[in-house]
Amino acid sequence: MPDHVFAPGGQHLTLNVTSSSKDLYFMTPNWSVANETTGVFEVQSIRVMNNSNKRVEVYLQFMTGLQPSTNIETATQGGNSMGDMSSGQNYSFMYQIEAGHMVDVSDKSTPFYFKAYDYNEAPAYFPNTGIKLLQFNQEGGTHSGYITMIVYYKYYLNRQNSTSTESQGLFRYNS
Amino acid sequence: MSTNIYWAHEVKSYTYVVKNNFVGSSNVVTLLTATPNSNRFVSSVICLNVSNIDAEVSLAIGTGGNTLALSNIINRAMIPPKTTAILSDLQSPIYLQAQNPGANRDLVFNSPDNAQLNFTVTYHEITDNSGF
DSSP states (O other): OBSEEEEEEEEEEEEEOOSSEEEEEEEOOOOSOTTOOOEEEEEEEEEEEEEESSOEEEEEEEEOSOOOSSSOSOBOOOOSSGGGGGSTTOEEEEEEEOTTOEEEEEOTTSOEEEEEOBOSOTTSOOBOOEEEEEEEESSOSOOOEEEEEEEEEEEEEETTOOOOSSOTTTTOBOO | OOTTOOEEEEEEEEEEEEEEOOOTTTBOEEEEEEBTTEEEEEEEEEEEEOSSSOEEEEEEEESSSSBOOGGGEEEEEEEOTTEEEEEEOTTSOEEEOOBTTTBOEEEEEEOOSOOOEEEEEEEEEEEESSOO
């Protein structure tokens, strides 16, 4: 019996823009207890649609929960809540998107992995891994309409409810 | 061939961002290291130039030290301001294989421009009991 199962999924996240800048989040929920993980999201594609009336600049920032503590010069992500993503300039992508246009941020050629992880104590578990989208109005004036981020993923559920801080259970089978 | 060799029983993966500024014309920054018992399958290397100037970025496989060897460069890109470049993806993955015994292999980058670069690297850690 494998110790994980996987299921496909998707989220269409819509931001109603009424001011100069706003953000939205793709959060990777966890069905576990604090400081444990129940699985990993393999993000298959990310797209951003600008359905507002202005050209926007869009920043995307990742909080994967899978950062190693070794073999890396400078690990800049981390922290204990999604709110920490608002600090610094730890972005992975930047785009200028004309009104009515869409960008393909990533596809299956560049998958990303996010550990479903809750840092806070029960009962208020709060997902602290995911993708933050930050948009800025580049033309000034009244900004209205919608920014949509479309994320498709495969979710690997870890039946063993690992307490590892790494992606334990991903692609691994009991034998 | 030994019958005791097994490998890739467990695959780990990470995604993270590295932020680094100007590293000079010949110095490199290590993104990832493969050790003799733990190799790395790199599925993507994404570089965002956060700055307002162009940045020339070289991706290389190093054998230790912090000096860029021209013969070790595997990709080079001139990245415009506030632009993301995909230096490697699943269509052209990188396998970091350390030599046994004892010689690590590093995935490194160099940028002679005074630009801030954010790297997002996704890889699988492949460990075996033989050291390949």
